[in-house]
Amino acid sequence: MPIQYLTADAVRAAEHATGDLLANGTLMRRAAAGVARVVLGELTGTGGCYGRAVGLVIGAGNNGGDALYAGAILARRGVRCSAVLLAPDTTHSGGLAAFRGAGGRITGALPDTVDLVIDAVVGIGGTGPLRPAAAAVFAGVTVPIVAVDLPSGIDADTGVVHDRSVRAAITVTFGAYRNLHLLAAPRCGRIVLVDIGMAPTDTPDGLFSLTDAEVAARWPVPGPADDKYTQGVVGIVAGSQRYPGAAILASGAAVSATSGMTRFVGSAAEAVVSHYPEVVAVDDLADAGKVQAWAVGPGMGTGDRALDILRTVLAGDLPVLVDADGLTVIARDPDLVRGRTAPTLLTPHAGEFARLSGAAVGADRPAAVRALAADLGVTVLLKGRITLVATPAGRVYGNDAGSSWAATAGAGDVLTGIAGSLLAAGLEPEIAGACAARVHALAALRASGGAPIGASALLAAVRPVIGNLRTAHGGADGHITTG
Numbered sequence: 001m002p003i004q005y006l007t008a009d010a011v012r013a014a015e016h017a018t019g020d021l022l023a024n025g026t027l028m029r030r031a032a033a034g035v036a037r038v039v040l041g042e043l044t045g046t047g048g049c050y051g052r053a054v055g056l057v058i059g060a061g062n063n064g065g066d067a068l069y070a071g072a073i074l075a076r077r078g079v080r081c082s083a084v085l086l087a088p089d090t091t092h093s094g095g096l097a098a099f100r101g102a103g104g105r106i107t108g109a110l111p112d113t114v115d116l117v118i119d120a121v122v123g124i125g126g127t128g129p130l131r132p133a134a135a136a137v138f139a140g141v142t143v144p145i146v147a148v149d150l151p152s153g154i155d156a157d158t159g160v161v162h163d164r165s166v167r168a169a170i171t172v173t174f175g176a177y178r179n180l181h182l183l184a185a186p187r188c189g190r191i192v193l194v195d196i197g198m199a200p201t202d203t204p205d206g207l208f209s210l211t212d213a214e215v216a217a218r219w220p221v222p223g224p225a226d227d228k229y230t231q232g233v234v235g236i237v238a239g240s241q242r243y244p245g246a247a248i249l250a251s252g253a254a255v256s257a258t259s260g261m262t263r264f265v266g267s268a269a270e271a272v273v274s275h276y277p278e279v280v281a282v283d284d285l286a287d288a289g290k291v292q293a294w295a296v297g298p299g300m301g302t303g304d305r306a307l308d309i310l311r312t313v314l315a316g317d318l319p320v321l322v323d324a325d326g327l328t329v330i331a332r333d334p335d336l337v338r339g340r341t342a343p344t345l346l347t348p349h350a351g352e353f354a355r356l357s358g359a360a361v362g363a364d365r366p367a368a369v370r371a372l373a374a375d376l377g378v379t380v381l382l383k384g385r386i387t388l389v390a391t392p393a394g395r396v397y398g399n400d401a402g403s404s405w406a407a408t409a410g411a412g413d414v415l416t417g418i419a420g421s422l423l424a425a426g427l428e429p430e431i432a433g434a435c436a437a438r439v440h441a442l443a444a445l446r447a448s449g450g451a452p453i454g455a456s457a458l459l460a461a462v463r464p465v466i467g468n469l470r471t472a473h474g475g476a477d478g479h480i481t482t483g
């Protein structure tokens with residue numbers, strides 16, 4: 001099952017659906033126990049709990065209540081707990097009584113020496129940046145911060161990171177992930193999901209991510225009856241004689257991502273074959289031969305020839321991926337793709353997205369990518385540190401790349417080749433996009449090892465990453481016995 005991320009409203013609905021558990025405070029006690037468990041684990045791992053000092057920053061709502069109950073548990077375990085109350089008149093009363101009763105102290109500011117700080121300013125009820133008083137409390141904090149539900153100052157639904165916001169080492173959340181845990185993953189640190197006994201319902205048009213196990217399970221693998229044609233032949237249209245790089249990278253990625261066959265169309269045919277002799281490369285579309293999907297656009301130019309190729313390919317009924325220069329052509333004439341019934345995947349970066357939609361992506365990335373997908377009636381993959389793939393029906397798959405090393409020239413061409421080959425293998429466009437984004441990100445991480453990389457290094461890591469994913473998730477191939 002994909003991991004689901006909920007909006008604040010959906011979280012509240014799921015909490016309310018628990019009935020008594022919400023009303024009698026059981027959910028909050030469970031949430032607090034989860035926070036305390038994580039904090040105790042951190043303290044234990046860094047020298048022990050007894051006598052250690054923890055500071056709590058408590059806001060006006062239930063998020064503060066979670067932390068105060070957690071503080072009570074910590075205090076009873078010998079942790080010295082001090083809480084700063086940002087809204088003393090509206091502090092959660094039950095939590096405050098429990099905290100005080102267990103020996104917790106209320107202070108005007110965080111003590112100079114604390115081992116860890118708990119951020120309980122706001123949870124899903126927060127809006128906007130940290131207010132100045134809250135920001136002032138965090139200003140000098142250098143120790144790890146454990147965020148309750150979310151790092152305060154980050155929008156729960158859009159993941160917008162306001163200029164005054166918390167950067168957490170660990171985020172402890174409850175019952176289900178919230179949108180920001182994907183959309184602002186780099187600010188959340190390690191995310192711990194605590195089971196509090198609420199069961200969110202599946203929202204088809206929600207936000208999801210694929211687990212590595214799912215990516216491994218969906219990756220096309222040739223079966224005993226397969227030959228080079230049956231696995232899906234991808235046709236790459238990219239690059240030019242003058243600029244062969246995009247052609248080579250996209251074709252190489254297609255060769256690496258799936259077994260079977262890659263065709264190439266373009267004036268860089270000779271250069272492509274010199275790098276990848278297994279590619280069947282021709283200059284003209286008319287000579288291309290049969291494919292099961294097209295991946296069109298990187299470095300192909302934006303002139304009449306590009307328009308002709310796109311017109312021909314998009315008029316057919318095969319799956320088509322369009323990237324880079326191809327997107328510039330489509331931005332001038334969106335009717336080329338609008339209403340297309342065969343699977344169609346557009347893979348813009350932010351600049352290309354703005355050209356296609358007529359406006360910058362803006363703060364609410366899921367909303368923007370959903371709107372463009374719905375408007376054009378095709379699947380849209382918006383590149384970025386958090387790549388988002390939206391279907392016209394509004395379902396979004398996100399992938400946190402875990403690093404930004406893939407922000408390098410030519411990396412997009414590699415993504416085109418991977419996703420194009422997955423389309424040819426028959427994956428739905430949103431799954432092809434999500435799986436390609438995941439493997440692309442893992443390849444960047446593997447290739448980098450902490451140092452800058454170019455797209456060639458990323459491409460070279462694609463095959464080992466797929467192999468590792470499959471091995472790690474039960475995709476081992478048969479073995480040969482001898483003797």
Ligand SMILES: NC(=O)C1=CN([C@@H]2O[C@H](COP(=O)(O)OP(=O)(O)OC[C@H]3O[C@@H](n4cnc5c(N)ncnc54)[C@H](OP(=O)(O)O)[C@@H]3O)[C@@H](O)[C@H]2O)[C@@H](O)CC1
Nearest residue numbers: 027028031060061062063122123124125126127129131149
């Ligand atoms: N329901 C349950 O039993 C369970 C709930 N759970 C927990 O409850 C959390 C949701 O609680 P909630 O709804 O009380 O909202 P919450 O996020 O604590 O605070 C909102 C208040 O803060 C204020 N405020 C707003 N923006 C601000 C800002 N930028 N900077 C500073 N202050 C700001 C604003 O108050 P104002 O000052 O405007 O009066 C607003 O009313 C949820 O995330 C989870 O942790 C779990 O225990 C599971 C069971």
Ligand SMILES: [K+]
Nearest residue numbers: 119122148150
């Ligand atoms: K918080």
